[in-house]
Amino acid sequence: MLAAYAARTDADQPLNALQVGELDVASTPGGQQTPDDWVEVELRAAALNHHDLFSLRGVGLSADQCPMVLGCDAAGIGPDGAEVIVHAVINAPGFSGPDTTTDPRRSLLSERCPGTLAERIRVPAANLIAKPAELSFAEAACLPTAWLTAYRMLFVRSGVRPGDTVLVQGAGGGVATALILLARHAGLRVWVTSRSAERGERAVGLGAHAWFPSGERLPERVDAVLESVGAATWSHSINALKPGGTVVICGTTSGAEPSKAELTKIFFKPLQVVGSTMGTREELVGLAAMLVATGLRPVIDSTLPLTAAADAFARLESGAGFGKIVLTAGRN
Ligand SMILES: NC(=O)c1ccc[n+]([C@@H]2O[C@H](COP(=O)([O-])OP(=O)(O)OC[C@H]3O[C@@H](n4cnc5c(N)ncnc54)[C@H](OP(=O)(O)O)[C@@H]3O)[C@@H](O)[C@H]2O)c1
Numbered sequence: 001m002l003a004a005y006a007a008r009t010d011a012d013q014p015l016n017a018l019q020v021g022e023l024d025v026a027s028t029p030g031g032q033q034t035p036d037d038w039v040e041v042e043l044r045a046a047a048l049n050h051h052d053l054f055s056l057r058g059v060g061l062s063a064d065q066c067p068m069v070l071g072c073d074a075a076g077i078g079p080d081g082a083e084v085i086v087h088a089v090i091n092a093p094g095f096s097g098p099d100t101t102t103d104p105r106r107s108l109l110s111e112r113c114p115g116t117l118a119e120r121i122r123v124p125a126a127n128l129i130a131k132p133a134e135l136s137f138a139e140a141a142c143l144p145t146a147w148l149t150a151y152r153m154l155f156v157r158s159g160v161r162p163g164d165t166v167l168v169q170g171a172g173g174g175v176a177t178a179l180i181l182l183a184r185h186a187g188l189r190v191w192v193t194s195r196s197a198e199r200g201e202r203a204v205g206l207g208a209h210a211w212f213p214s215g216e217r218l219p220e221r222v223d224a225v226l227e228s229v230g231a232a233t234w235s236h237s238i239n240a241l242k243p244g245g246t247v248v249i250c251g252t253t254s255g256a257e258p259s260k261a262e263l264t265k266i267f268f269k270p271l272q273v274v275g276s277t278m279g280t281r282e283e284l285v286g287l288a289a290m291l292v293a294t295g296l297r298p299v300i301d302s303t304l305p306l307t308a309a310a311d312a313f314a315r316l317e318s319g320a321g322f323g324k325i326v327l328t329a330g331r332n
Contacts, residue, residue, distance in 0.1 A: 001025060003118035004309035004327070005069045009058030015317060017056045019067070020309045023118070028067050030114045038122040039079045041086060043329040044137035046116045046306075047073040048316050049145045049174060050253055051108065056313075060111055071116035072108050075131055075140035076329070083131040085288065086116060086123050087281045088144045100280050101152075108145075108278070117309060119329055129285050132292045142298035142324040143287055145278065146174030147182075151287045152279035153226050153248045154182055159272075160246075162187030164223040167240050169193050169233040171203040171211060172322040175250065177299040179226050180206050185294050191222065193233065202322055206299065224248065231255035238262040238271065246272040299323030305330050 003023040010017040025031045052070045055061040061068055072088040090113065092105035100106065109115045109123065131140045160166055166183050170176040171194035183190045184207035192208040193216070194200040200211030212218060214233060221242040227233065230252030237247050239262075266273060279287075291297065301321035304312045305328055312325050 001119040002306055003069045004071070004306060004313075005067045005117070006056050006061060008066050009056060009061055009063055011057050014053050014056035015310070015313055018070075018310060018313055020307065023067060023069070025069055025114050025118055028069070028114060029065050030068050030112060034113045034122050039125045039128070041074065041079075041084060041121045041123060041128070042077040043074055043116065043119055043121055043306075044076040045074070045141035045329070046071050046327045047141045047145070047174070048312055048325045048327070049073065050251065050316070051145065052110070052313070053317055055110060065112070068110060069114035069116075069118045070110050071118075072110055072145045073141050073143070074116035074121055075137045076121070078128050079125075083133070083137075084128040085131050085140045085143060085284065086121065087127040087129060087284050088116070089278050089280075090124065090127070101277050117306065117327060119306070127281070129281065129288065132288055134292050135288070135297070138300060138303055138326045138328065139291075139297050140288070141326055142174070142300065143291075144284060146324065147178040147298060148279040148284050148287055149250050149276065150175050150178035150182055150226075151290075152283055153250055153276045154179065154186065156279070156283065157248045157274050157276040158224040158226070158246055160188060160224045163189070165189040165191060165220075167191045167193065167218070167222045167225045167237070168208070169214075169225065169227050169229045169237060170253075171196075171199040171208075172319075173228065173253070174324045175228045176203075177206065177323045180208050181296055181299070182290075183226075184208065185290075185296055191218065193236070199322060221245065227251075229254050231258040234258035235260050235262055238265050241269065241271055243269045244271070245269070246274055248274045248276050250276045301325050303328060
């Protein structure tokens with residue numbers, strides 16, 4: 001079947017490791033690990049994430065796992081003909097905790113088992129949720145990774161309340177655009193940083209109350225910082241917080257080793273540093289319901305057919321996109 005996959009890994013030139021073409025997914029190392037009782041979903045739309053670039057670089061994916069179908073996000077047609085969204089978190093057999101993100105042996109689609117950038121996907125039946133009719137397949141495909149992560153950061157992990165001020169580091173990313181829209185609709189004052197005035201202004205157009213150049217001192221300190229950039233913005237995030245404030249971190253696009261850990265400020269102010277990763281199936285259901293109730297929709301940068309996955313990845317890597325890059329099933 002047609003798929004976009006990591007033929008190998010390449011730490012320096014990740015796009016060189018990408019292949020788009022026919023692949024016998026069942027015979028790949030990941031396909032051979034897929035349990036027989038998983039169900040098949042016919043792909044309608046899938047969205048890219050920075051995670052897919054990390055996989056091509058060999059972060060979380062080793063050469064002996066290749067070829068590996070990329071992709072965590074999908075919406076499509078389930079085994080009974082219903083429209084579904086795929087939850088990408090795969091729990092280890094036997095895991096039973098209420099918070100599935102704390103399973104130490106969990107993985108995401110495309111890490112151990114084939115991902116979503118293929119005409120047909122295999123997933124556990126429990127990972128399917130109903131796609132609301134109000135959402136298009138492309139909109140629904142944006143939810144399982146970036147939007148679910150943003151939803152959990154804000155509503156489960158940050159401790160903020162309506163009226164609080166949050167700072168979103170980065171304006172145009174999939175997680176950042178989701179955070180801006182969700183926070184604005186939740187009654188928060190939303191501040192954003194960006195490396196580009198054009199992207200900062202676009203964030204204000206989405207509903208942010210103000211934008212600031214990356215690293216610039218803010219007019220006042222904030223209740224929570226929502227961090228996905230990592231090393232480049234870490235010190236600014238710590239300095240931006242009120243005493244007792246919370247930084248919620250989900251990613252390290254610019255690197256995982258900041259020049260300063262800011263340990264003294266963290267204990268002296270004192271601050272809370274909270275990790276957050278993906279979200280539970282129930283939170284994905286809640287997110288989809290919030291979009292139906294509010295009319296809020298993901299920002300989609302561009303929509304391309306799966307055959308043009310190489311162009312989509314080039315745009316993701318360039319950082320020029322604003323919002324989610326979506327691939328649709330089909331060859332045109
Ligand atoms: N833990 C999880 O479950 C989880 C889930 C989803 C994503 N993530 C992680 O979260 C991160 C963002 O994901 P994404 O898919 O939204 O990626 P993305 O679309 O590539 O977003 C990149 C964002 O980072 C900002 N940025 C990049 N480099 C920067 C720098 N040097 N200084 C300041 N800002 C910079 C950009 O802001 P401007 O261009 O506006 O400046 C943009 O908003 C990734 O590291 C990803 O792996 C983690």
